[in-house]
Amino acid sequence: MTTKSYGQYCGVARAMELVGERWALLIVRDLLVGPKRYTDLRAGLPKIPTNVLATRLKELEQGGVVARRVEPSPSRAIVYELTPYGADLDQVVLALGRWGARSLGELRPGEIVTTDILVMALRSTFRPDRAKKVRARVSYELRFGDLVVHALVDDESLEVAAGPIDKPNVVIEARGPLSPLLNGEIDGEAALKTGLVTTDGTAADLNRFAQFFPIQ
Incomplete structure (x- = not known):
């Protein structure tokens, strides 16, 4: 100490x-x-x-x-x-991550993203109340450059880990920070049109992802 x-x-x-x-x-x-x-x-x-x-x-x-x-x-x-x-300290760190995410903005020169950062970002922003309303079981594979993590949303529960997942429902490849999508600045359709992300899913799938993991 x-x-x-x-x-x-x-x-x-x-x-x-x-x-x-x-x-x-x-x-x-x-x-x-x-x-x-x-x-x-x-x-x-x-x-x-x-x-x-x-x-x-x-x-x-x-x-x-x-x-x-x-x-x-x-x-x-x-x-x-x-x-x-x-x-x-788990819930303390998650609360800080959720609060700080609102001030992230653009990726600054020299800043990095790691697998652990992605895992904790998903855990920080997850909204179980919104997942419960949908009552959906959906698996996401999120790719950011060479980094890959996956998230399984099952009603109010969330499982997040590094690496791919077998037969994901939706694969999302981010070409940059997803904050514009997750904070509601743009919707799934605009995210696809601007090239912010590519996905094997639809704009509606991206909107649902943003609903589950909002920055607000």
Whole structure:
């Protein structure tokens, strides 16, 4: 845990002391997708200096947020994972992602998108109340450059993971950020006409996707 203190007996202050340092919550974000090796974390956060990553991991361990374990033979690799206490940050990170998505705008020069980012973005924006109204079971495969993730919407539940899914109902290939579609700036038909996306589905399928995963 960081030695810096806000000097306040407050839950918010204590939380900031635990995970408020630069990069800390992004490490937590990626670990919410699954355990990671040090090299995996570096690959997902390429702008973090090596010494800062090591420091943040140590602080998160000391705070009881992250734990290390050694994988079984033959790899014997050290992986980092969230403790049950750290995993309780799930809804906090999703809420922050949902709130922050409204300010994303255009992709800035130098910004990257990773598989973990896509997985957490879908989890953050999913609206189970809208899926319940449709009462649909539909699988999506989302492609963004070389990245592929899939999402299975079944009534109010959502399953998201990296990689393709067998026989998806709809394949969506994004040619850029989907925010104009997801925030209602354009509809599915316009997204197709402008080349923002390609799909093996229809404009109506894109509208439904935007209904399930809105940015608002």
